[in-house]
Amino acid sequence: MTAPNELRLLPWSGPGGKPCYLSTDAQGGYMSRLADSIESAQLDTAVELLTLASETLNSQDAALGDVRTLAMELTEALRDVLRVASSRGHLLALRDPALQES
Structure with missing residues (x-):
């Protein structure tokens, strides 16, 4: 069983x-692969939205309506990217003891 501080977001x-x-x-x-696949799709979507923006x-x-819709989509994509960054940053810290000290 994984310790509570090793849970994957x-x-x-x-x-x-x-x-x-x-x-x-x-x-x-299976769940790890599913999460990896969804994270990849979320990052791809963010890249596409950045180009569109x-x-x-x-x-x-x-x-104005197009800009407003784009802003809402960018907000959702940013939320997803921050979640991915948080999750991956936590995983990196668990694998690299030097990152745990900083």
Whole structure:
């Protein structure tokens, strides 16, 4: 069993937006692979939205509604990317004792 400080933050939320964690000793297990796949998709989406944001903000013809929709999508993508960064940062710290001391 994984110790509580070694739980993996999953890339999705539970009821009420609460974080979900995975406790497993199997790094290549089904849930770990699913979380990796979802994290990858979330990061890909963020890259696509960043490109779209640059194009939209550089356009003189961008409608206010389009900019508002883009801002909402960027906010969601940023939330996902921060969750991925937090999860991966925690995992790196667990694997590298030098990171635990800083």
